[in-house]
Amino acid sequence: MIPAGDAHQALLAARRDRQPRTRFSTSDDPLDAGWGHQVQALDRKARTAEGEVLVGMKLGLNSRAKQQTMGVPEPIVGFLTDAMDLDVRGAAAVVAGTTQARVEPEIAFRLAVDLDRAVPVWRIGDLVDGVAVALEVIDSRFVGYRFGLPDVLADNTSAAGFTVGEWTPLRRVGDLATAGCVLDVDGAVVHTAAGAAILGHPLLALSHLSRHLAAQGEVLPAGSVVLAGALTDAVPVRPGAAYGVAVRGLGSLTLRIPAQV
Structure with missing residues (x-):
């Protein structure tokens, strides 16, 4: 088994050199989720030591279809820092x-x-100060986004950047499970979905996160941002393109990528 510290250094090099690598987990060295969390914890420690501030958490692979596509059996959890805030x-x-x-x-x-602590489903709404539409930029350090559960956890669930729209009180947005979502690129619709694409209801992402934090003995402070997970498939980033998302009850948001990056 590759030591967590060695994997952390290998992923740092992949990010620094912008050169994706092959996955760590194989049939001969299966690794496990605990190993992935160890590597992720080393990444988080290194980032905060360099001055980055933890601002929230993110969930990923929240649909059964995505889990099957990626060969990952459950939702995954990563962290967000201020250096990932696109705004x-x-x-x-x-x-x-x-x-x-x-x-x-x-x-x-x-x-x-x-x-x-783990929070019962019927109390999840009490955790929420506001809800908003958001866009996330992901960037896997594994070739072709091909990874197993321990790999993607080690890679902090492919987190790279995020931007959040205007906050709205939860009581004003209606049923998030039936809220329609439209994703467009340069004004052309590329994907549509409903909030139920996230675990059947977006609030269930918070329930999963609460159990994860309890198991890890961690605390996520009030005011933190939680990205509940992707509503649709991801689309490639293209220099000069504009990515727009609209969710019923939450409004819209646009991310413009500079022509030269």
């Missing part, structure tokens, strides 16, 4: 550090309270 750092700076970037439409939640 703060800028899309050009973030995208310039990627190799095979893609964009996904998301629903974002803002925590009203510290999240430090």
